[in-house]
Amino acid sequence: MIIAVSGIDTGIGKTIATGLLARALLLKGRSVITQKAVQTGCEALSDDIVVHRELMGIGLQEVDRESLTCPLVFAYPASPHLAAAMEHRRIDPEVIAKASKALQRHYQIILLEGAGGLMVPLNDELLFVDYLAREAVPLILVTSSRLGSINHTLLSLEACRHRKIVLRGLLYNRFGGEEDAAIAVDTRRFLERSLSLYGYRCPVVDLPDAASDLGKSGLEALAALVG
């Protein structure tokens, strides 16, 4: 099974979410690995993959060293289409799909972290959200309590509904500390009610602070998103 982890923006908490989801599944004895669709702003090994393994409590795996978990790495910290073009390359989405299929020969669950937000271009003809629709990959979407998240989340739900993407749930990330409590509480309420308006019957699950005590209970709800 492949499940994508995307978000309403870059820097929203996808890497933390992917790593904690994988940790939760490992704690339940599930066979799981994470994959990064495209990594920009890196020279060699994907920084996000390294963080996933730390959060999973495991070291780098052979599939990481073989670049199977992130075959597309570009140096410039930009959108994948631009970072690739700056190296005179063009992203072939088949490379992502083939890596996922190769990982499925070793693992039952592949958690596929996107790059940036949901509608980020892989190349001038294909957005990541369209890749998910084409490959029929279900999605866990990371959002936040930051002011502005309502708009970004509803736009993402519109994009998902229009493409008939299966949404497994929203991960609500309150990390950042500077949040306004009234906004944080109401944003979660409003997004929860919005899901059904977009035809989705999936939960909003709080994303723990990765520095908090990640006992089993805190991660149960995360594992339930994968099923």
Ligand SMILES: Nc1ncnc2c1ncn2[C@@H]1O[C@H](COP(=O)(O)OP(=O)(O)OP(=O)(O)O)[C@@H](O)[C@H]1O
């Ligand atoms: N729940 C959290 N607990 C701890 N740290 C967090 C949490 N959410 C976000 N952060 C921190 O905020 C920063 C951005 O988070 P993260 O790297 O997960 O974003 P991202 O969506 O994966 O970004 P990118 O688009 O670059 O992949 C990181 O420094 C991360 O450690």
Ligand SMILES: C[C@H](N)[C@H](N)CCCCCC(=O)O
């Ligand atoms: C460099 C950054 N950390 C991400 N890897 C890529 C973010 C791409 C965002 C593109 C955009 O929405 O304008």
Ligand SMILES: [Mg+2]
């Ligand atoms: Mg990331």
